[in-house]
Amino acid sequence: MSYKSIIVNLAVDSSPSPIVKVGIELAERFGARLIGLAAADVPPLVATGDGMVYEGEIMQIQRTEIEKRLAELRAEFERLVPDSITSEWGQAVCSPTRFLGVSARAADLIVTAGDTGDNVFRAVDLGSLALGAGRPILVTGSNVEHVRAQTVLVAWKDTREARRAISDALPILAKASEVVVVTIDPERDDSIRDSLADVAVFLEHHGILPRTELITSQGDGDKLLIFARSIHADLIVSGAYGHSRLREWAFGGVTRTLLEESEINRFMSY
Structure with a gap:
């Protein structure tokens, strides 16, 4: 692809x-x-x-x-x-x-x-x-002239949108130097860990060797951005979550935060 x-x-x-x-x-x-x-x-x-x-x-x-x-x-x-x-x-x-x-x-x-x-x-x-x-x-991001996508953070959530985003981003992920799959889970749910492991295996079958991270925090976009900056990610891959409400879009917290972000490049699929 x-x-x-x-x-x-x-x-x-x-x-x-x-x-x-x-x-x-x-x-x-x-x-x-x-x-x-x-x-x-x-x-x-x-x-x-x-x-x-x-x-x-x-x-x-x-x-x-x-x-x-x-x-x-x-x-x-x-x-x-x-x-x-x-x-x-x-x-x-x-x-x-x-x-x-x-x-x-x-x-x-x-x-x-x-x-x-x-x-x-x-x-x-x-x-x-x-x-x-x-x-x-x-x-x-603001005034960006190059999207190197050398360190890519994949914001994982076991949803259709996130699965679509990872599939859509495969050409970029395949050329990255480092891919980090991250999920936010305050309860350390075993099913979340299993889903992270499955994503890693999926990517490995495409020749991509990611590492996975579990952030034990409430699911807000600020924590995701803090982690992205800590690993010097130059691209965040995520699903877009929202619905139409009276002809306007209402978004989930992480999606809203990523839409408002002005520094890091973002790759989004719905």
Whole structure:
């Protein structure tokens, strides 16, 4: 298994260089096609306190500005990607989360920065993307230009999501120098230890020799991040846990913490 098509998301309000460099490095590592995508949307009509509505000319100006920025991002993407990598470009004036989600059907992996802002018309909603794309999401730390994935922490929980994440991450895990499978269990349950052992055997059959760790603590994301930093992990692999609630995503504690993390790279599957 390998990644043969990788999407890299260029946010309209961020410098494209760091995330494109990550995409280039991954495409070279796995011999993959690199797909550059960018999108932003014009906010809907808004009524003011005076009863006026922004429309017509103002919305057209906003659309023109977006199209200009998308053209700039395309030019920068094409300038940075070397001829040795097969690449293509896609852009749209629409929700960036929706555009990435739809485009995910043509890729094995989506790569995006985690610090692109909170404006849903101009930045990806990471939670919605992770739970809706049907593909693994690699979220980079702030201004990261290289995802070496030399020391990888696998956050294990005996769930469908975690099993999917480990399977999706196999190409990365196979190239790592160290893989540490970690679970948090305050009660030292024997079944948890058994599940850790099974994961280790699974990875060994794929040529990966991990070590396992059991953290006897309450299951919160802060403990996981503290441990990740203690082993100098440069990537955390985890399942994404959440559900839709009145058109918004409600997340479990660990997933929420990882989505808010800004330093360590995260690989998430649902």
